[in-house]
Amino acid sequence: MHAHLSAASTATRPHRAFPVPDTAATAPLASRCSAPIRLVGERLTVDRETGEIVERFASADAPDGVVLVACGNRRANRCPSCATTYRRDAYSLVRAGLAGDQARGISSELASHPRVFATLTAPSFGAVHRRVVRGGSTLPCHRGAYEATCSHGRPISCGVRHEEQDNSLGQPLCPDCYDYEGAVLWNAHAGALWRRTTIAMSRLLAARAGVPRTEIGDFVRLSFVKVAEFQTRGLVHLHVILRLDGPDRSAPPSWATTELLAEIVAQAAAQSWLRIQRPDDRPFVVRWGSQLDVRPIRPNAAGEGSDVRVAGYLAKYATKAAENAGGADRRLHSAYEIGQLAVTDHARTMMATCWALGADPRYELLRLRAWAHMLGFRGHFLTKARRYSVTFGVLRTARVRFRTTLALFARALAGETVFDPASTLVIGGFSFAGVSMPAIMGTGWSAEGSAP
Ligand SMILES: [Zn+2]
Ligand SMILES: [Zn+2]
Ligand SMILES: [Zn+2]
Incomplete structure (x- = not known):
């Protein structure tokens, strides 16, 4: 996964190993970064033949x-520049799995494999204000008898035709009726439910092929990339691209069609569930909502459902992520903090529920307090099967290599000594020295950067 380092998490994880940065290569990215990480250490360029140190760079010699x-x-x-880099990487990664990536050895033949785009939703935990659009007109939110109320005396209907930007969207009609425990526990199990669903998919595939599940990989392989998106009601949605391959990303057997894949995804989603306990010991079955959407992805086609469109859609959600949730963008440290956040009452109650359930030893593994800012959801926003396409690491390495080449070129033009990577070796060690706060520190190698 993409290294995701926030000021809060670095404080507790100071020992992350950093690659030896090429100062000229990392500076352009760092200069646009809102909160660059400060590293101290040294880098030595050594002649491979003689072992002679031809260049020594120490952070102590740098301006700051x-x-x-x-x-x-x-x-x-948090950081517009790094988020843009991430979104571009996410797009390349998703696109590579749909249309191939010649430069990284992924065949464009993939475009002819069966692929579907599925959206898996959460079930309802109570009526929320919603925007209902049908045939170009907005309908009333919840129809019902005008005077009917819930046991808390609140109306169970809402005749408002909500606008797109309406702040009440996603908020429950009655917060006291809303099942907050269920909602939070569902978010906390979404990842586990997805894993069950993938197991069900491979079992269904094996059944079609008539082979044991352990052997299905010899015939057909399922790979995916998924993005978690928060709905306004504070529950996660999963947008998933699934693809069928033969072994080693070859073409799958002819019986493995797009229709079969769509069928298997729908069946697996309907069959998969987890039984857990509510705080009051009542059983709670975690399953997908009934709004399942599975559609084929067409190769190189324009418009809705084309691989270009789908890749862009997923990449956008990978960055937007929790910002829509009304959640917080960093970890919370106390119940008091939850009360102080500028969020909707609904999001606040979701977080407070995480905090309260987080004290229950039965939910210890869910780490609900650590993930209260994400309304209980513990997963990554973008995850993929190893086979799907390239990794973020590969893309990052390529970027560093490209920038290093540019930097070397610039040095050569400026008449500086340039070391050939074939005959020299770069070694060294850098460690974490803090995070630059943009308001206090300079944001790059700029002259106004103050001393640490
Ligand atoms: Zn940044
Ligand atoms: Zn409403
Ligand atoms: Zn009520």
């Missing part, structure tokens, strides 16, 4: 006594 590298945060409200 530190090397700055980009924070890598993928949230646009």
Whole structure:
């Protein structure tokens, strides 16, 4: 996964190993980063033949006594520059799995494999205000008898035709009727439910092929990339691209069609569930909502359902992520903090429910307090099967290589010594020295950057 380092998490994880930065190569990214990470250490360029040190760079010799590298945060409200880099990588990664990526050895033949785009939703935990659009006109939110009320005396209908930007969208009609425990526990199990669903898919595939599940990989392989998106009601949605391949990303057997894949996804989603316990010991079955959407992805076609469109859609959601949720963009440290956040009452209650359930030892593994800012959801926003396409690491390495080449070229033009990577070796060690706060520190190698 993409290194996701926030100021809060670095404080507890100071020992992350950093690659030796090429200062000229990392500076452009770091200079645009809102909160670059400060590193201290040294880099030695050694002649491979003789072992002679041909260049020594120490952070102590740098203007600020530190090397700055980009924070890598993928949230646009935390760092617009790094979020853009992340979104581009996410797009390349998703697109490579749909249309191939010649430069990274992924065949464009993939475009002819069966592929579907599925959206898996959460069930309802109570009526919320919603925007209902049908045939170009907006309908009333919840129809019902005008005077009917719930046991808390609140109306169970809402005749408002909500606008797109209406703040009440996603908020429950009655917060006291709304099942907050269920909603939070569902978010916390969404990842586990997805894993069950993928197991069900491979079992269904094996049944079609008439082979044991352990052997299905010899015939056909399922790979996917998924993005979690928060709905306004604070529950996660999964948008998933699924693809069928033969072994080693070859063409799948002819019986493995797009229709079969769509059928298997729908069946697996309907069959998969987890039984857990509510705080009051009542059983709670975690399953997908009934609004399942599975559609084929067409190769190189324009418009809705084309691979270009789908890749862009997923990449956009990978960055937007939790910002829509009305959740917080960083970890919370106390119940008091939850009360102080500028969020909707609904999001606040979701977080407070996480906090309260987080004290229950039965939910210890869900780490609900650590993930209260994400309304209980513990997963990554973008995950993929290893086979799907390239990794973020590969894309990052390619970027660093490209920038290093540019930097070397610039040095050569400026008449500086350039070391051939074939005959020299770069070694060294850098460690974490803090996060630059944009208001206090300079944001790059700029002259106004103050001393640490
Ligand atoms: Zn950044
Ligand atoms: Zn309403
Ligand atoms: Zn009520």
